[in-house]
Amino acid sequence: MNSTIETLMNHRSVRKFKEIPLSTDQINTIVQAAQMASTSSFIQAYTIIGVTDPEKKKKLAELAGGQDYVAESGHFFIFCADLYRHSLIGKWEDADIDDSIQSTEKFMVTVIDAALAAQNAAIAAESLGLGICYIGGIRNNLEEVNKVIEAPEYVVPLFGLTVGHPDQQTDIKPRMPVSMVYQENAYQHNPEAVKEDIKAYDEQISAYYEKRTNGLRNDGWSGQMAKMLQRKSRMYMKDFIKEKKLDLK
Template sequence: MNSTIETILNHRSIRKFKDQPLTDEQINLLVKAAQSASTSSNVQAYSIIGVKDPDKKQKLAELAGGQSYVAHTGHFFVFCADLFRHQKVGEMEGADLTESLESTEKFMVAIIDAALAAQNMSVAAESMGLGICYIGGLRNNLPAVSDVLKTPERVIPLFGLTVGHPDQNPDVKPRLPFEHLYFEDEYDTEDQRYKEQLQTYNETVSSYYHERTEGKRSDTWTGQMAKMLSHPQRMYMKEFVQGKGLDKQ
């Protein structure tokens, strides 16, 4: 096993950082690592907004649900689906790109491009001894987040990424069993085997929480998911996205 794979397998979310900002050199290197990710047909349909202003970081921390580590981290990156520049491409080249830019397919390309870039940055950051945490809570109130970041039409802030010097060392959280998510040739839907795998994972997760909290928690994964998914979240999203000129056809 090489050091890159060891870094990936040792991933954990960090929610407490030392009071030490990233250097401009570190920021530039992380962005370059993100840009080296694969991108569909070289479309490069994403942008990254680095937030240094303390007031903006505090506002984004509040909008993300009071996640204080958004404001108290080495640097805060926001990854955006971005087809604004491609609208400008159409203007420069005298081409009407509206149908493509408003398609679900190009919206998916933008989301996938942004996710790939972010994961490249995450692996790079962890290889440098830094810690990271993805912040999906920005989607709690994207209109307000967009106002803070001044994102134009065809640009959607998707998630944030805190990057900094770790001030904690949590255990690695167990993932689903290998055989439950890796199939060969076709998807396996055999009901009993499928549920047995989930039950095995429930036991692993419950033991993880029991040990981590000294017996105060013993959550199961299926219980967590059922509770969360019983309360639909961010149901304004389709209207907001389409209002930004994306995913309209």
């Protein structure tokens, strides 16, 4: 197993950091690694906002649901879907691109591009001995997040990434077995087989939580998913995206 695979296999979310800011070299390395991710048709439809201002980090931590480690991390990155530059290119080149950049397809491209870049950034950070945690909580209130980072039209903040020097060592949370997520040639949709697979995985996750919490928690994966998906969350998202002139067609 090479060092790259070892880094990937040792991933865990870190939610407690030492009070050490990232160096300029570390930030630049992480961003440059992010830029080397694959990008659809070379469109590079994302922007990364690095938040260093303590008050802005504190505000974003509150908006993300009171996640203090957003403010306490060594650096906080926000990954944005971004077609603003492209909208300007259309004007400068006298090209009619509105229908294209206001399409669901191009919005999907921006999200995919940003996600690929973010995962490169995460792996780069972990390879440097740093810890990371993705922050989807910024989508709790994108209107306010938008104000904090002053994002223009065609730019949608998607998620944050806390990066810093770890001040905790957590266990690696077991993923589903390969047989559940990898299928060859066609999707295997046998409900009974899926049920058996999930039952076995529930037992594994239950044992993981029981050990991690000294018996205070022992719920399985399927129970978590049922509770989480019963709660409607961020139902304003479609309207927000439309206001950004994205995902209209």
